[in-house]
Amino acid sequence: MGLQLFNTLTRNKEEFVPLEPGKIRFYVCGVTVYDHCHIGHARSAIVFDVIYRYLMHLGYEVTYVRNFTDIDDKIIRRANEEGTDYRTIAQRYITAFYEDMDALGVLRPNLEPLATDNIPGMIEIIQKLMDKGIAYQSGTDVYFQVEGFPSYGRLSGRALEDMMAGARVEVDANKRNPMDFVLWKGSKPGEPAWDSPWGPGRPGWHIECSAMGNRFLGKTFDIHGGGKDLIFPHHENEIAQSEAAFDAPFVKYWIHNGFVNINNEKMSKSLGNFFTIRDVLQRVHPEALRLFVLSKHYRSPVDFSDETVAEAERGLEKLYHTLAAVKDRTPASQEGETAEKALQSQDSELFQETLALPQAFTEAMDNDFNTAQVIGYFFGLQRHLQRFLDRFGQKKLKGPAAALARKAASTLRQYAGIMGLLSLEPEVFMQEQRMLKLKATGMMAEEVERLIELRQQARKNKDFAEGDRIRKELEDKGIQLEDTAGGTRWRVTV
RNA sequence: GGCGGCAUGCCCAAGUGGUAAGGGAGCGGUCUGCAAAACCGUUAUUCACCGGUUCGAAUCCGGUUGCCGCCUCCA
Structure with missing residues (x-):
């Protein structure tokens, strides 16, 4: 059957076919570095980390790009508040971002470009759009003319007329159409500025992803990801800019992750109901947080609470507990291959379940990355393995029994590892968990x-x-x- | 006002036409000096509600109710 994924663009699950056989060009919107990341960012990072790991597991050569937005109004505002330079703010939160991601066990993408290193590429795209008459200068700003792009609204599933009827759009005298969005923003004195054909200024938010995507992945690439809240306007605008400029489809598959909620409400900076990653990791093990995130389907909302996180913690402890038991109770040294028949005769059900895990894992992951189902399989195998161990009471396992237990445990660890789980030695996890909780x-x-x-x-x-x-x-x-x-x-x- | 999503046992949660995975909590049991952990057993003839399609629906269609999201910066 192969990998099926839900494409926001078509609102359907589709078979994944790479543009170039064996290769995947993959872009995920990174963060704007003006503050610490919260649990919502953690979910997005973990979800796309698992997708990245799984695509590699399938044997694809993946080029994974995730940008940093290091110039933007919020960064400038923060710099002004602190009486410092926007670079200082951006650099500080990039460092913090890496600390958080490393702690979460999120793999580094292949490329992590900065917006400010890609301004020439942005200017080039804007120039193309000007030349085509799809962009216009008004005052010191340059805008994208949405009416010049007929399929505007396709990704978010809304028509221009509907959006204008919404009436919450800021009235801007510079814009020809209220939905037009800024490509280049003229700088006021004292603000960071780059030279451009339209005068000194800085790029609009959306243009950076078009420029970096094009530079590192080409006119058209396979997958573009991000949080659901980026669908409109950010991704809608990226599509408009890129396709208008390059006359080629921008992205084949769009993947969007759901939100983290607190008390059933979206966690966000503006609502103020957020927990930073670093605060949460003071009391929750990173793998427990990862298990928490992966216990739900990536497109559904998840409610973050002490109780739901505690459930994930107990579950993770249970899995590690069984791994520890296998380690403690089987001989340290591997005594060669044991015949399958001998393994099977020890416990046919456990043997079969162990052999079945790879395929069950792949089928679930192929089904739009159904990590929740996979975790169900992990617990099923864990339970059978623990039951098998318990049959021996306090005795150590030997021979084929030990070999079967080790095979089940190593299979479990191998597949959990693809999702970034059970990556520690059990005694290391338990020690870390103890120290964390002891506080x-x-x-x-x-x-x-x-x-x-x-x-x-x-x-x-x-x-x-x-x-x-x-x-x-x-x-x-x-x-x-x-x-x-x-x-x-x-x-x-x- | 426009567009979209979701409603599964006490809680979390998978399920994408073939007769309800898994985890947590509770209760009973085994084990234990006593515990804890672990294991075993147990908790949905039923999937918000009302109709419809079908031999068959939690799964498809229509309607109702409730919650959430996007339409403004946002993972």
């Missing part, structure tokens, strides 16, 4: 360890009352003890 209890790890040691002494002396008292004391502070064959483990439950 909320106000306790130090040493203190916990000391109390555990005291409890062990008491238990050795058969003083269970004292042992239980210590456990209760820790429990009240949010530390849950788990006595295992390998000693006492602890985790934080608050």
